[in-house]
Amino acid sequence: MTPPRTPVLGRRSLLAAGAALPLLARPAIAQNSLKGTKLTILAGSWYVPENNTQLDQLAAEVSKDTGMEVRVERFAGDELGTKVASVIGTGRGADLGVGVEFDTYLYAPKLLDVTDLAEEIGKQYGGWFDVARAACMVDGRWKSLCIGQAPAAWNYRTDMFAAAGVDKFPDTFDELLVAAKKLHAKGTPIGMTLGHASGDARSTNYPVLWAFGGKEFEADGKTVAINSPETIAATEWYAECFKYMDPGVTAWLDPDNNQAFLAGKCSATINVNTIYLAARAAAPTDPVKKNIVENMNHGLWPKGPAGRYANYNINVWLPFAASPNPEGQKAFLRAWYSKNFLPNWTKTGQSYFIPTFAGFDAMDVWPDDPKLKIFRELNKLNRLAGYAGPPSPAAAEAVSKYVLVDMFAKACTGQMKPAEAVKWAERQYDQIAKKRRA
Amino acid sequence: MSATTLPAAPARPRARRLASWLDNERTLGLLLVAPVVILLAALVAYPFFTAIRSALSDQTLADAGEFVGLDNFANLFQDDIYLRALRNTLVYTAASVVAKLVLGLALALLLNETFPFRRLVRAAVLLPWIVPTVLGTMAWLWMFNPNFSVLNWVLTNIFGLRGLPWLTDPALAMVSVITVNVWRGTPFLGITVLAALQSIPPDLYDASAIDGANKLQRFRYVTLPLVMPVLLTALVLSTIWTFSDFGVVYGLTQGGPMNATHVLATLAFRTGLTAGQIGEGAAISLTMLPLLLVLIVWQLRRIRRSAVA
Structure with missing residues (x-):
């Protein structure tokens, strides 16, 4: 089955939406006030191509409706982050950008305060989820607006699990370990990314820490709390489970778990829905992919002694404060969050991004495919790195240095004993925190 | 001397002055070297000294930071x-x-x-x-x-x-x-x-x-x-x-x-x-x-x- 085609947005439909919605019907966005202005948007390439087309179409529509020249510049992978950093550093080059949740904290002084707009939009959709507030608010003010969460779930092969005598996806970490042993014995190991993968590494490893009750910081966000019996227990579990994985996982970058799964070399891994979407798109002409589509499903993270958690990459709109066109920024953001655009955009992504508004639960934004149903349940599990403290520059630095990932990897590969690896990580966290306290 | 020739008169001394100025080896040398010096200053010296200034501060992308001496090192x-x-x-x-x-x-x-x-x-x-x-x-x-x-x-x-x-x-x-x-x-x-x-x-x-x-x-x-x-x-x-x-x-x-x-x-x-x-x-x-x-x-x-x- 191919992904549904993008509904074409018409100028009239946007204007109609504007009439229906106070967000779009504001006289402040009248044509005359924005004519002759420019708006440059920095964006990446979202996995579902139609989502990118929709952004381009929206830019064209906003241009037509407001007289403002809207331009979308795309950057691949990590290049987008570098470009955003250079705009923040120089104050030139763009007006709006797509960023990740940490960018809000790293760049807060250089971002426009969009609190009024955020509250308006929140009301429109029944309120923002807490995770959106955590990702976008600094010192009680909205400095970015949440685009969505890319929910990572377990992707697993039902046929391989059945062949290994595992009849359902494990509900606890103990069950996962037992399943991993059985799957390894059958030559179809599970794989958890332990390489320096900018996206998958943290969505794979932070949930293990939290499920065992471990945490990086105390609630104040400053006191390092990584060295605890809970973290050691998580590391011991990981080191044991690693024995039944493909050792190549320590070098996995973001595409590698997708490739291993699609090649049938891996029976389960943590990923967004892109493995399934890629297989489903290829299935009509590729019997191997057809077999994968028929024999895979998605599962929730297992429960640990402290509960069931997940960590997702979050995309946010960053309104650059140095932009000479704040009205243009707001006009575009209003159009983005309009009811004529955002629900369609979300539905088209088939849960590649899950929304961050409570009101979306009752709306037709969810995928129809039964194998993607689980993504609807994932909103409640997401925690942001830095827990039990708020997201912070210190937590962002720990993520960028892969401290937690390397802690697990050092224990898994036998380079250090679990307690030593945790001690090593504590030193790294201490040093990161010390810089902020100074 | 006719009126029409008057405007040309000051040009000659100016041209002569320029020629004698360029005849000076020191001046000509400086002039010839200037483009390279300006380019090096803009593309090498400025980033280099900016990097030194940054390294001695706790600057972040969003904040100019304060002088911290050799703390970073x-x-x-x-x-x-x-x-x-x-x-x-x-x-x-x-x-x-x-x-x-x-x-x-x-x-x-x-x-x-x-x-x-x-x-x-x-x-x-x-x-x-x-x-x-x-x-x-x-x-x-x-x-x-x-x-x-x-x-x-x-x-x-x-x-x-x-x-x-x-x-x-x-x-x-x-x-x-x-x-x-x-x-x-x-x-x-x-x-x-x-x-x-x-x-x-x-x-x-x-x-x-x-x-x-x-x-x-x-x-x-x-x-x-x-x-x-x-x-x-x-x-x-x-x-x-x-x-x-x-x-x-x-x-x-x-x-x-x-x-x-x-x-x-x-x-x-x-x-x-x-x-x-x-x-x-x-x-x-x-x-x-x-x-x-x-x-x-x-x-x-x-x-x-x-x-x-």
Whole structure:
């Protein structure tokens, strides 16, 4: 089955939406006030191509409706982050950008305060989820607006699990370990990314820490709390489970778990829905992919002694404060969050991004495919790195240095004993925190 | 004197003044050097002094920060990841440069021989050097891929051996990034030395042959001394480029596994741009300076000596 085609947005439909919605019907966005202005948007390439087309179409529509020249510049992978950093550093080059949740904290002084707009939009959709507030608010003010969460779930092969005598996806970490042993014995190991993968590494490893009750910081966000019996227990579990994985996982970058799964070399891994979407798109002409589509499903993270958690990459709109066109920024953001655009955009992504508004639960934004149903349940599990403290520059630095990932990897590969690896990580966290306290 | 000739009168003294001004060697010299000085000031000096200022502050991308003296440098030398990256950089540079020297010299001697399609082969060996780093690295990434390594396929299916964890094992990951750097940098050394080889007068070889020198002796006493100045220049440039290399490591491993291949350039990028700690990132970059400075000063003095000679 191919992904549904993008509904074409018409100028009239946007204007109609504007009439229906106070967000779009504001006289402040009248044509005359924005004519002759420019708006440059920095964006990446979202996995579902139609989502990118929709952004381009929206830019064209906003241009037509407001007289403002809207331009979308795309950057691949990590290049987008570098470009955003250079705009923040120089104050030139763009007006709006797509960023990740940490960018809000790293760049807060250089971002426009969009609190009024955020509250308006929140009301429109029944309120923002807490995770959106955590990702976008600094010192009680909205400095970015949440685009969505890319929910990572377990992707697993039902046929391989059945062949290994595992009849359902494990509900606890103990069950996962037992399943991993059985799957390894059958030559179809599970794989958890332990390489320096900018996206998958943290969505794979932070949930293990939290499920065992471990945490990086105390609630104040400053006191390092990584060295605890809970973290050691998580590391011991990981080191044991690693024995039944493909050792190549320590070098996995973001595409590698997708490739291993699609090649049938891996029976389960943590990923967004892109493995399934890629297989489903290829299935009509590729019997191997057809077999994968028929024999895979998605599962929730297992429960640990402290509960069931997940960590997702979050995309946010960053309104650059140095932009000479704040009205243009707001006009575009209003159009983005309009009811004529955002629900369609979300539905088209088939849960590649899950929304961050409570009101979306009752709306037709969810995928129809039964194998993607689980993504609807994932909103409640997401925690942001830095827990039990708020997201912070210190937590962002720990993520960028892969401290937690390397802690697990050092224990898994036998380079250090679990307690030593945790001690090593504590030193790294201490040093990161010390810089902020100074 | 008619009125129409009046306006032309002051132009002549002005032109004369300009001519005499340009006749002054000191003025003309300054004028000729000025464009280069302005370019160097804008593109080298300004970023360099900005980096020093940043390294002495706690500047982030969003905040100009405050002066913190040498705190950033002091913190670095207590940081395991930095110390690991420093060690990796030294190993990466030393191993790569030695391998490039040996292979580059061998390549040059080989290409200096007469054989069919010599020109085509000479052009072809330059490919790794010409291809953009990212493209070359991506090709190698596929060859080392943890899931589908073509090298492992060859080892397993042709030689009956076990596949190797190219990017998974910390030591082998370092070997892998060094291999790619050597693959990329050897053609530069090879072609540069080849140019030097071709400038050696054949009479010298004839004379040494008449004197009874064998091939090895001819290489030792004729070839090597005559290519040495070019070889040293190429070697210094290669060391500088390898020491500050970013693309190969970033493309292949992003510094992993477990920081086993992190070098100073990739760590500075991660710290300065990904984590937004511009001050600390600049400090990491500046710690590359001492070795580079020694090499540059040595090279400049050598060039000056040879110019005088």
